[in-house]
Structures are given as C-alpha cells and as structure tokens.
Amino acid sequence: MHEMPVTQALLDLALEHAGGRRITDIYLQVGRMAAIVPDSVEVFFEYLSEGTLAEGARLHFEMVPLEMTCLDCGSKQDLSAWADQPPHTILQNAFARGCACGGKNLRVTGGVSFGLVSIDVEPES
Amino acid sequence: MVNIPVLKEVTEANTILADYLRSRFTHVLVLNVIASPGAGKTSLLERTITQLNGTLKIAVIEGDPTTSIDAERIAAVGMPVVQINTQGGCHLEARQIQRAVEQLDVADADVLIIENVGNLLCPTEWDLGEDIKVVVASLPEGDDKPLKYPGAFLKAQAAVINKIDLEPYIAAKAATMRENALKINPGLAIFEVSCTTGEGIDVWLDWVRQKLAEKRAAEG
Ligand SMILES: Nc1nc2c(ncn2[C@@H]2O[C@H](COP(=O)(O)OP(=O)(O)OP(=O)(O)O)[C@@H](O)[C@H]2O)c(=O)[nH]1
C-alpha cells in the first residue's frame, strides 16, 4: 500500500506541469534507499491515472545509487559498485573506508529521494 | 513530443503546504516525532507533557493508522489532543495537519508535538510544517538502526535513544547507536533516555526549552 500516496503525488505533480496536454512518458529517479518499489508504483499509477491526461503514460525509472560526499575535500563517491550488498552494509563499509583524501567526514548526499525529472507531453494540436 | 523538465521531489505539493503551515506556526515550537512502531513515541510524549506541565503549554496531534489509543493516553494526562486516523496510511501529510490545527488551539500553545505513524521510512519524506524532526530509536531494536534507516536520521535534528534501562540485558549498546547516528548526521542532538525510569529526560526537556527560546528570539 505504501507507494500509493507517493504515486498520487507524482501523478498530481506531472499533471500540474503538463498544462492540459496528454502525458506520454514520465521520467523518475528513485534513490537506492528511498524505499520505493517501482513495480508497486506502476500498479498504483495504472489505477490512479485512469481517466486523467496521464492515463497510459509510460513510467521510466532511473535508480540512483547511494552517493557520499566528503566534507573535507568535497569529492563525491558513487557507491554503485557495491549495489549487490544490503544498503546498511554499503554505508557501514563506506564510513569505515573514508575518502581517498584520508578524510573521515562523509555525508550521504544522494540515493535517498524519489524525484520527478521530466515528462513528455503531446504537442498541442 | 515535447519534454518538460520538472526536477522536483514527488512530494513537492506537500512541501509547499508544509512551508505555508510553518509560516503560520509562529511562537509555537513544532516537533514531528518519528519512530518505528513501539519505539516509545507516546511514552516520550507522556513524559514530556507531564514534566513540562505548569511551565509550558503543550498541544498534541496523534497520528495512528486505526485506533485512538494513543490520543486517549495523551488526553489522560490532561492535554489538548487531536487524533488523525490515517485509515491504514503509513505516514501523516501536511493537509492532515492543516485540518487538525483547525480543531486545536495552537495559538496559545508553546509546543505542538505531532506523533507520526509508527514507521521509519515514509514519515521522513512528508514535511508537516514542523521546526524539528525528532527520531526516536528504541535500543533493544538494534543499534544499527541509523545505518538501516539513514533517511530518518539524515533529516532529523534530534535523535532520542529510548529504553536504555534495558541495556544491561541486551547486546545493543547506546554508545554504538549514538556513533552510528552521528556517522549519518554529525549535527544530530542525541539523547539517551528511558521513558520508563525517566533517566535522561531532563536533558531532553532542557533542549526543547532551549529550541523554543531560540525560535522566539529569532522571531523577535
Ligand atoms: N523498558 C522500557 N520500555 C519502554 C520504554 N519506553 C516505552 N516502553 C514500552 O514500549 C512499549 C511501546 O511504547 P509506546 O510509547 O506505546 O510506543 P509508540 O512508539 O508510541 O508505539 P506506536 O504508537 O504503537 O507506534 C510500551 O509497552 C511501553 O511501555 C522504556 O524507556 N523502557
């Protein structure tokens, strides 16, 4: 059930930006730790979009890996190489490794949110 | 086809409403209490209310998927409380808070405490117009919780490690949980408490008073 409210929110947001035109495609970014299951979003979307200008739109999910930023040197590390491990293990190891600069002050800066990147709409006829 | 960039979190509309609510919550410190089921949210509220009573006016919004048990517990300690049943929904949203404050006199409250639905995932994504997100983590549930639910600890300003009275009997250690929480968010204010014995509650209450004073000072 848990994806229903976010699916309603993304549908509303997409319709708001469509300016009354029919939406054919919706591009989404899902953080590895956003606790969002794309398949469930698809199911709810099909149901919620019925009768709206987004009915039948294709959803495109781009998974966003965990990203850490070093507070000492500002460099970012993408943790996608460890994507087969559970997220908390990835995090634990990343904190233990630290940054290439020797810094140990890392912050999680990516992979925790669910964003709407863009939509494709039919041109006005 | 025409591509229209949006570049927003999907919960954008909720965030806009939450920002509006925040602009209306002047002079009252709003806490959004987030935790997994049974971590001790209501117990922390009961402690906070009972010990601040007489010095500060408190109002409470209780989120619960189906029951009014928690709201009754709050009413039993004599506080104004509004119950929001989420009908099974796993988090509160700003529009529910908007409706709740219509029924609750927050104008002369000093602190408004919102108990979110027991869940460490979704509540962090839905801004309620609060000043401060407080995550309550129950020690017996495991000291690795901050690593498993980084989102909650990342977005919170305070973490309350609860049930430390049980520490002698379990493998989880409050110091380890603190360390893990600080890895996720070095700026977190962390409190180690037992809502059962009352240990550590004073330090938490001093912090709440200080945050209220800071907010009022900033408002002038
Ligand atoms: N030993 C111990 N038990 C506690 C402590 N705090 C709360 N509990 C117990 O934990 C259980 C759950 O506490 P609640 O305060 O109802 O937890 P909650 O987070 O509000 O639960 P939900 O609203 O149902 O998600 C109760 O049986 C409490 O008595 C504590 O510090 N120590």
Ligand SMILES: [Mg+2]
């Ligand atoms: Mg409760």
Ligand SMILES: [Zn+2]
């Ligand atoms: Zn949920």
Ligand SMILES: [Zn+2]
């Ligand atoms: Zn570095």
